[in-house]
Amino acid sequence: MIKVDLILNCGGTLRNVVKNELIFKAGHFPSYYYQVVEGKVKMNNYSEDGKEFIQEIFTAGRSFGEPPLFINEPYPANAIAISAGVVVQIKKSLFDEMLYKYPEVSVEINRSLARRLYYKAIMAPELSSQNPEKRLLKLLHYLKEQSGTKTDFFVVELSRQQLADLTGLRVETVIRTIKHLEKQGYLKIIEGKIYLE
Secondary structure (H helix, E strand, C coil): CCCHHHHHHCCCEEEEECCCCEEECCCCCCCEEEEEEECCEEEEEECCCCCEEEEEEECCCCEECHHHHHHCCCCCCEEEECCCEEEEEEEHHHHHHHHHHCHHHHHHHHHHHHHHHHHHHHHHHHHHCCCHHHHHHHHHHHHHHHHCCCCCCEEECCCHHHHHHHHCCCHHHHHHHHHHHHHCCCEEEECCEEEEC
8 A cells, every 4th residue: 555665764673573573452552553564464353252253354464453653543353363464564653744745655555444434334334134145155255345356256265264354254154155155156276275266
């Protein structure tokens, strides 16, 4: 989204993260803007009974955790690296200066936030649906769209557990539903990977 060189030139730093590293915790107040350079980061919450719900998974070029940064509210979710990688971060004060100095960056941030709001709006009815096929297909098509892939098939780089956590389904339900969707021709499973046309 924002060019990494620009963030670094404005005072940002690169941060190496390891798998399962907590980048920020729900309830803490934000002090940095974050963007994935390499790897994957998830934002998640836990229900009272300890079930994980993944809000979203962010890959290279995508930022995360900005809404609380803009309104000075605590994070509503955790950010955790789900693979080793690199995150670029910049202090809030320097981030604000960068936005004033480079208004085109503000426009890009607005687009990114609007995309996420749109995703939440289209997923909300599906998450309340009792139909697991509809939930999974909506999520898979959103992931394909976000990837910007131009190939015939989109490879879903998420585990069955991550798909369950993103949709609020049990992992067993996800496994059965994926097999059913394959039989119906909506997707293919090759060597355990899900491919979406």
